Amino acid sequence: MELLDNLALGFSTATTLWNLLFCLIGVLLGTLIGVLPGIGATATIAMLLPITFQIGDPVSSLIMLAGIYYGAQYGGSTTAILINMPGESSSAVTAIDGYQMAKNGRAGAALAIAAIGSFFAGTVSTFLVAIFAPPLTAIALQFGAAEYFSLMIVGLVSSVALAHGSIVKALAMVVLGLLLGIVGTDIYTGTPRFTLGIREYADGLNFVAVAVGVFGVAEILRNLENEHERSVMIRRVSGLMPTREDFRRMAAPIVRGTIIGSALGILPGGGAILAAFASYTVEKRVSKNPGEFGKGAIEGVAGPESANNAGAQTSFIPMLTLGIPANPVMALMIGAMIIQGIVPGPNVAIEQPALFWGIIASMWIGNLMLIILNLPLIGLWVKLLTIPYYVLFPIIMAFCSIGVYSVNTNIYDLYAVAFFGFLGYLLTKLRCEPAPLLLGFVLGPLLEENLRRAMILSRGDPSTFMTRPISAGLLVIALAVLAIVFLPAVKKKREEVFVEEN
Amino acid sequence: MKPFAIDTANGICAALFIFLGGFFALQSLGLEVGTAFRMGPGYFPLVLAIVLILLGAIILVQAVRFESEPIGHIAWRGMLFILPAPIFFGLTVRGLGFIPSIFLTALIASFASGRMRPLTALVLSAVLTLFAFLVFSYALGLPFRRFGPWLPAWLAL
Numbered sequence: 001m002e003l004l005d006n007l008a009l010g011f012s013t014a015t016t017l018w019n020l021l022f023c024l025i026g027v028l029l030g031t032l033i034g035v036l037p038g039i040g041a042t043a044t045i046a047m048l049l050p051i052t053f054q055i056g057d058p059v060s061s062l063i064m065l066a067g068i069y070y071g072a073q074y075g076g077s078t079t080a081i082l083i084n085m086p087g088e089s090s091s092a093v094t095a096i097d098g099y100q101m102a103k104n105g106r107a108g109a110a111l112a113i114a115a116i117g118s119f120f121a122g123t124v125s126t127f128l129v130a131i132f133a134p135p136l137t138a139i140a141l142q143f144g145a146a147e148y149f150s151l152m153i154v155g156l157v158s159s160v161a162l163a164h165g166s167i168v169k170a171l172a173m174v175v176l177g178l179l180l181g182i183v184g185t186d187i188y189t190g191t192p193r194f195t196l197g198i199r200e201y202a203d204g205l206n207f208v209a210v211a212v213g214v215f216g217v218a219e220i221l222r223n224l225e226n227e228h229e230r231s232v233m234i235r236r237v238s239g240l241m242p243t244r245e246d247f248r249r250m251a252a253p254i255v256r257g258t259i260i261g262s263a264l265g266i267l268p269g270g271g272a273i274l275a276a277f278a279s280y281t282v283e284k285r286v287s288k289n290p291g292e293f294g295k296g297a298i299e300g301v302a303g304p305e306s307a308n309n310a311g312a313q314t315s316f317i318p319m320l321t322l323g324i325p326a327n328p329v330m331a332l333m334i335g336a337m338i339i340q341g342i343v344p345g346p347n348v349a350i351e352q353p354a355l356f357w358g359i360i361a362s363m364w365i366g367n368l369m370l371i372i373l374n375l376p377l378i379g380l381w382v383k384l385l386t387i388p389y390y391v392l393f394p395i396i397m398a399f400c401s402i403g404v405y406s407v408n409t410n411i412y413d414l415y416a417v418a419f420f421g422f423l424g425y426l427l428t429k430l431r432c433e434p435a436p437l438l439l440g441f442v443l444g445p446l447l448e449e450n451l452r453r454a455m456i457l458s459r460g461d462p463s464t465f466m467t468r469p470i471s472a473g474l475l476v477i478a479l480a481v482l483a484i485v486f487l488p489a490v491k492k493k494r495e496e497v498f499v500e501e502n
Numbered sequence: 503m504k505p506f507a508i509d510t511a512n513g514i515c516a517a518l519f520i521f522l523g524g525f526f527a528l529q530s531l532g533l534e535v536g537t538a539f540r541m542g543p544g545y546f547p548l549v550l551a552i553v554l555i556l557l558g559a560i561i562l563v564q565a566v567r568f569e570s571e572p573i574g575h576i577a578w579r580g581m582l583f584i585l586p587a588p589i590f591f592g593l594t595v596r597g598l599g600f601i602p603s604i605f606l607t608a609l610i611a612s613f614a615s616g617r618m619r620p621l622t623a624l625v626l627s628a629v630l631t632l633f634a635f636l637v638f639s640y641a642l643g644l645p646f647r648r649f650g651p652w653l654p655a656w657l658a659l
Contacts, residue, residue, distance in 0.1 A: 054644070168564070172519045172557040179526050179550050186533075186543035193543055194529050217584060224580030224614055390615035391626060397584060397611040398604055398630055401591040406644050414592030418585045425581070429573055430515035448546045460539025 007130055010357030013059060014365055022060045023362050026052075026067025027369045034075020035381045036392055041072035042328045042435075043219045046211040047396060049332060050403030058340035059355045063362040065336055069329055070122070070366045073312055074374060077114045077305055078381055082107060091308065093276040097293060097300030104296050109242045111378060113250050113298060115371050116242075117306035121258040122367035125313035128262050129320070129360050133349065136321040140346035145454035146464050150474035152447050155324045156439060157478040158267060161485045163433040170436045173427070177437035180205060181444020188452065200412035207335040209413040210441055212400050213420025214434045215328070220393045221425040246298055253283050253303035261310030266317050267326065279307035313363055320356060321346055323446075328435045331442040339407070511573050512565035519558030527551035583614035599650035600639060605631040 013019065029051075033044040048068050052061040076091040081098035094114065101110040143151070156174050163170035183194045184204030195201040242250070260282065261275040283303040284293045293300050315326040323344030325331035334344045342348060342355070349356045374381070404413050424434055458464035466472045526547055536542025587610045594603040608630045612623035638644050 166561070166564075168557055168560050169515065172554060172561065175550050175554045175557065176519065176522060179522075179547060179554065182547055189534070189543050191533060191543045193533060193547065194526065217588075220584055220614075221577045221580045224577040224584070225575040388617070390612075390617045391622075393584070393614065394608045394611040394623070394626060395630055397587045398608040398634060401588045401607055402604065402634060402638055402644075404588070405591065405595060406638070406646075409645075411592035411595065414588040417588040421588075422581065422585055425577070426518070427515075429576065430511045430518070432515060451546060452541045455538055455541060460537060462538065 002134075003130060006134070006353070006357050007361065009353060010130075010359075010361030013354045013358030014063060014361040018057075019060050019063050019358065019362065020365070022055060022064040023067045023366050024369055024373075026064035027071040027366050027373065030068035030071020030073075031075040031078075031370070031374060031377075031381065032071075032384070034072035035078050035384050036075075036387070041069065041076055042332070043215045044072040044075070045069060045329055045332050046208070046215045047400055047403070049208050049211065049336060050400075050407050052336065053339060053407055058337070058342055059352075059358050061340060062333070062336060062355065062359055065333060066359055066362055067366045067369075069312070069333075070309075070363070070370055073309065074115070074118065074370050075381070077118075077308075078111060078374075078378075079385065081110045081114065081301070082382065083385060091276070091305075093280045093304040094301055094308070096280070097295070097297050100294065100296035101298070101301065106296065108378075109246055109298075110301050112242050112375060113246065113302050114305040115374060117250065117254045117257065117302045118309040119367050119371045120254050121261055121306035121310035122313055123364060124258050125262050125265070125310040126360060126364040126367075128314055129317055129363070130357075132317055133321050133356075133360070136317065137346045137349045140322050141350075143346070143470070144468070145450040145457060146468050146471040147474065149447060149450040149454055150465060150471040150478070151322060151324060152443050152450070154474050154478045154481070155318075155326070156436070156443060156447075157481050159327075159436045159439045161481050163436050165431050165433060167485055169430075169432045173432050173434070173436040174440040177440020178444040178447060179440075180210070180437075181441040182448055187445075187449065198412060200410050204445070205416055205441075206404070206408060206410065206413040207339070207442070208407050209404050209416040210420050211332055211335065211438060212404055213417045213422075214424035214438060216396065216400055217417060217421025218424030218428055218434065220396065221421065222428060223389060224393070249298045250302035253279075253299040254306045256282060256286075257303040257306030257308075258310045261307035261312075262314045264307075265311030265314035265326070275307040275311035276304040279303040309367075316359070316363070319344070320348065320359070323348075325439055325442060328438045331438050334442055507566070509565045512561055516558045516562035516565055519561065520555050523551045523554030523558055525551075527555065579616065580614045583610055583612075587611040594652075595646065595650075597650045597652040599648050599653065600646035601631060601635055601648050602653070603650075604634050 014023065029048055030041075030044060033048060034041060045065070045068055049065070052065045052068075055061040055064065073091070077094050077098070080091040080095035081102050084095050084099040098110045098114065101107065156178075160167060160170040160174060163173075179194075181204075183201060185192050185202050192202055257275075257279040260279045264275040264278060267274070280293075280300060280303060283297075283299040284290050287293065287297070287299055312329075315330055318324045318326050319330040319333055323334065323346070325334050337344050337348075342352065400417065401414060404417055405411065407413065427434060427437070454464055455462070464471075465475060530544040530548035530551055533544030533547075534542035535544040535548060538545075587607050590610055591603055591607040594606070598606075605627050608627040609623055612618050612626060635648070639646055639648060
């Protein structure tokens with residue numbers, strides 16, 4: 001069995017002492033920052049990204065980064081349940097019933113259910129990634145420049161469709177991201193572009209600086225707008241073990257959530273958020289007593305948490321096989337790969353099988369670590385919730401500064417952090433989502449390169465995108481997605497969904 | 503009813519996108535644009551910049567139709583102290599050296615909150631500096647100068 005051979009390679013890579021250690025550090029750090037209220041998974045990863053570059057080996061560094069991702073997600077659900085403050089929109093759904101459970105004195109059970117659901121979903125979807133990644137890679141290897149260009153268009157359009165608020169603004173954010181992404185030296189002619197004559201930006205704007213600015217610094221500023229006391233009513237969490245009744249009630253929602261999450265996670269543009277929401281809706285619909293939802297229904301925690309984790313996991317599929325990020329976190333992973341000298345895309349699986357399968361195996365190990373570590377450590381996480389915010393952000397700012405500087409020892413990257421922090425904050429105030437901008441930023445250079453290559457190959461005939469069947473199919477999908485979100489009925493429904501989610 | 507009710511946030515947003523689009527468009531025109539067959543360095547950005555300007559214009563049109571929604575609180579104090587922190591670090595990390603620079607960076611950032619008292623800020627920054635020194639400079643061995651040339655020589659041990 002090729003699958004088993006591959007998984008064996010992955011597990012032997014992921015279970016070396018070093019990689020286990022980095023996975024553990026990643027999971028711990030991710031949870032640590034993730035439980036800090038108001039800091040979502042994306043911001044956590046952006047802030048911790050530079051640390052992973054200190055590890056020379058790309059495999060270990062990406063394993064650690066993946067660990068940070070799961071940890072941050074878990075941390076996000078912890079704050080959602082305990083203080084009704086979801087760090088990320090994907091755990092916003094968990095907060096609805098999770099917080100009510102905590103209020104009823106069942107915080108321990110809610111946390112345990114979230115962890116168990118996530119672990120189950122993680123296990124299933126790790127296998128899904130292992131099964132579906134190789135055939136997709138085989139397809140992707142047939143792709144030429146035109147197909148790549150069209151595929152990236154699909155990714156960008158989907159990120160627009162799933163962004164909150166105005167579609168036109170999200171489109172503008174993508175375009176702005178693309179423009180910012182191509183700052184730096186033109187690969188064909190060596191001409192410096194948009195660098196304002198600053199030599200330090202000749203290699204382009206530093207991806208870490210942009211991510212830290214737009215997600216990290218902007219998020220701190222948003223939290224500083226109105227500082228109010230957080231009330232942590234749960235000082236001690238007891239009764240972690242769910243009762244037999246709980247287990248009976250959560251089994252089906254976890255399975256359903258996993259299926260929904262796995263399917264939606266593959267969609268580019270933030271499937272995990274959608275998955276959590278879809279799962280909640282489904283559970284509410286199939287439940288015998290839907291009146292319980294919103295008042296602490298176990299199903300309302302188990303389903304969305306599983307869906308959200310399954311979606312987070314399967315969103316690795318387009319990233320690993322095609323090099324296309326499905327969400328901002330995957331954009332960060334791709335950025336990390338590029339900095340480590342790995343060209344993302346279908347070649348990763350062939351040229352770096354240890355890296356490819358090692359990451360997949362470490363997903364499962366990371367999830368296992370989370371369930372083993374976090375349940376006993378929950379007391380510590382609860383304590384962290386009581387740290388006042390004004391103590392946190394000087395620490396975050398200092399570490400972000402060191403981190404960004406350590407990537408290239410380029411002081412201009414630090415100025416970029418301040419600039420993008422300001423721009424990111426300004427854009428959030430103007431009700432623009434930062435996620436499409438980051439996707440555009442990562443894809444900008446790739447999009448341009450493939451466009452130019454495709455046009456040279458077709459001798460300047462733009463119909464090449466429509467005459468090649470795969471490319472044409474992808475463009476039709478992109479067009480359909482765009483048409484659907486602009487349909488008045490969908491537009492209205494979409495607004496409702498996001499309003500409810502907020 | 504006023505004939506021209508422009509939504510503040512959307513109006514500024516449109517202006518920002520049009521301005522940024524204009525910037526990139528002007529810069530692109532200074533580069534070789536080329537043809538669709540052999541695109542020059544300015545071709546793709548010029549197209550994108552024009553699209554950005556058009557999207558900005560659409561947002562502007564929409565802004566006129568909608569009623570104004572308040573922007574809400576703005577973290578002025580936060581911006582005043584948070585944004586200069588990384589800039590300060592960048593300006594001084596080579597001259598002052600890693601240790602004094604990170605201490606002052608943390609101190610500046612501390613004052614972004616009205617709740618921070620000066621003594622707490624000092625203690626916090628000191629502990630943070632020690633931790634950063636131990637982790638980044640000592641354990642990870644990042645090649646940062648601990649004390650820089652701007653300081654008297656006896657410090658640079």
